Amino acid sequence: MADLRELYQDTILDHSKKPRNFREIPGATAKAVGHNPLCGDRVTVYLRLDAGNIADIAFIGQGCAISKASASLMTDAVKGKSKSEATRLFERFRKMVTGRPGDPIDASLGKLAVLSGVCEFPVRVKCASLPWHTLEAALEAKQETVSLE
Template sequence: MSIDMKDLYQDVIVDHNRTPRNFGKIDHADVSLEGYNPLCGDRLTLYIKFDNDTITDISFDGSGCAISVASASLMTEALKGKTTEQAEKVFNDFHHLITDEEPELDIEKFGKLAALAGVRDYPSRIKCASLCWHTLNGLLEGNRSSITTE
């Protein structure tokens, strides 16, 4: 594999695509929302269970490219146990991470999510990485009809 491709398809991403974490529907989820990217046909549904303001369980199902599946998998890992306020902060930081040309962010604090930073060099793929995050944001904002990237 070329060095360039290593930047996008890091081992973490390939691993989370092949074996997505928190994959499958949560029975009796408090909220769920579908995210759809009509450009490539990626379709993911996000499920969340809350205890007051805390995300006690979060999962997703559906299908998509490696970037969108890995992003959803990594997102669910990162958000389990977080409060909605914390989740919104992670959403905003992640948005900057993948869209800013030179993000003024501490990459270290992103943990495994930092693996997705390479996507900012591939403008046509940013929507893939952000699909699940926009779906999350929609849920946190109280949106209950499906979210699209277009």
């Protein structure tokens, strides 16, 4: 059962059942919709940007435990950060979930490290990445729906 627990750690289950920042932001300065047609996951990320900083971030949507927990952890992780800090964090996050089991985990990922088990389940990488791709689209103020296929 070792690998199952790696994927579904308590923190992940907690964030999927009680997602943080799970709301809309009225008058958001940016928002984007992400969609994974394979599993029907759909996430909307809202941003309130203030002088290039993420003053507030929230999300709504439906999806699997991994995508929901990832979205929840992401909102906690990037709140208060600058746009470029958020983008760099996504880069490190992507490296972790697409890496090899046992690879050293970048300490700056903090709580996001609980999603490192995803790398053992390549089909779930899209679930974990969807919120981040959606955040990226919102930061770039792309209007169209992000679709991961």
